Structures are given as C-alpha cells and as structure tokens.
Amino acid sequence: MTASAAGALAQQGPRAPLPPAREGRSGGTGSTSYQMEVTVERPVTGKPYQGKVLAAIQPHCDDIAIFAGGTVLKLIDEGYTGYLITLSDDSMAGAGSSYGEIVWKNEKDTLEVAKRLGCQDALFLNYPNHNFDAWPTVEIRARLIFLFRLLRVDTVLTYDPSALYEENPDHYVAAKAVESACWMAGSQWDYPEHFRAGLKPHAVTRKYYFARGPQLVNRVVDISKYMDQKVWANLANVTQGPAGNRGAALRERLAREGKRLALLGDDNDTANRQYTKYFALSRDRARGQAYGVEFAEYFHYIGPDDSLEEEYIQKYSQPL
C-alpha cells in the first residue's frame, strides 16, 4: 500500500465490517448458502403487533390448522388482526354422500376453524380442488393482490413456494401465487384500476412459509402456550384432516377389541383431544423438543426487505 492510500484509508475512520449476506431469500443480496441461522420465536407479553394484519392462506381447510395454527393463535394474541383465506372449494377430500355435500361440510368446518383461531373473517376463492395447476396463476395472484391491498395485509402464513417433493399441485401453485402477490401488491404500476377504487399499493413484508417436504427452516415458533387451542382448532375439521373424530373412532375400535388406551381417557371428547395432541400433531412435539420447548412449528421466515440496509446505515454512517 502506498503512503497516500494508507492516509486516505485512515481518513475514513474505523472500518465497518462488510454487511452479512442474507440467506433468507434470493434477490441479489446473498443466498449463497444453505446454512440457515435459526431463530426461536418465543411468546411475548402485551400486544406489540396491534394494528398489524395477517392473512393465513391455505389451499384446503386443514392446512393452516395443522402446520401454522399455533403461530396464528400466537400472533393474534399478540395484537394482529387475522384473516383466513381458503383457495380451493375442498370438493375432493373428506366424508360425505356427494360432491356437493363434501363442499358444504368443508366450508362449514373452515368457518369454525377461522373462529377457533381467532380470525376476524374467513374468505373463500373456490378454485377446483386438486387442479390448481390447470388454472392461470396470474389470475390467482391478481385476486390475492386485491385482497392484500383491501385488507392491508402485513404478514402471510402459507406453504413454502420452494415445495421440495410436494405432490399436491394446489399446495405449490398457491404458494407461488402468494409469493409473487406479496411484493407486487406494493407496486404502483400493477392493477392501477385498484387505485381508482380507493385502494393503495401495500406490500406484504413478513412471510412465514411451512412445508410438508424438506425445507430451509430458519424460524422455530414456540407454540407450547397455544397447543391446546391449536388442538381445539384442528378438531373443527371433522370432514377431512387428521384430527376431527379420529380419537373417538380409535377408542370405539379398541373397545370392540376388548382393549383401551389410558391416553384416550373415558369419553369421546377427551379421546379426540388427546388423539389430536399426541398422534395427529405429533410433529409439533418432536420439533419443539429439538429446540428445548414443548411444542413448536417450523417455518422459512422472510422479514422486511430494508431492515439490513437501515440497520447498517444507523450503525456505521459517518458525517460528511
């Protein structure tokens, strides 16, 4: 180094470290590694999220309750206003005597799930179950952009658009539509007719993505405090899903075989609750124990885009 170069460097004051690469997303600011730093999100006191809005977005009536029900309950308890948005007509899954009856029963269940999760409202987009991949994603995205602007959604919870080994097209098509709608809703050029109707650009800045396959998990939410409420929400899905009346059915089957499980208690209500907590949602216990809490949900979390830049400027900027 020449003497003049050393002098120029000295004038810059203390050297700031280079900004860390952000591995949570692509976009030119990192994403060079699969080594994710995991944050355990714990319960907080008070209502720090008062005024914030979340949308829990699911293709089918049981998705949110199974994979993110505890986190939805937690965020609403901490101040969020919540909406449950269901994208399919749920016509292809569950018990019923006909196509029409299955749709009707699943719709009723979903309304009850929304209520038990503490959501303000439940909205239905009614796309054909199992066939989202035959539908233009751009149309699903456009409807979501409208809802994000209308409801002023800050945070979404939905399937992970990376969708490794996901076999249900509804899950990955929905995830892709949500992912693109989140940033496009903030654009002043997309769907300008919305602004004539009084809406404003409004980007979704926080995303909690869950998955059925392998995932880049960087957020573990401690839902221990909300586990019994999560069980209660899952019990509302009686037409389809892993909870419903399965505990009672198992208890009755065992009785016919002359057996009983102490875990399932002495009545059908207890059997349903216990079955759901210890069998249907057993992954929550395994995931919690891996991080030293009783029950947890896993996510790939993406936070606000500009936080790193602002944080760096505040810490290291110097007067001219």
Ligand SMILES: [Zn+2]
């Ligand atoms: Zn599903």
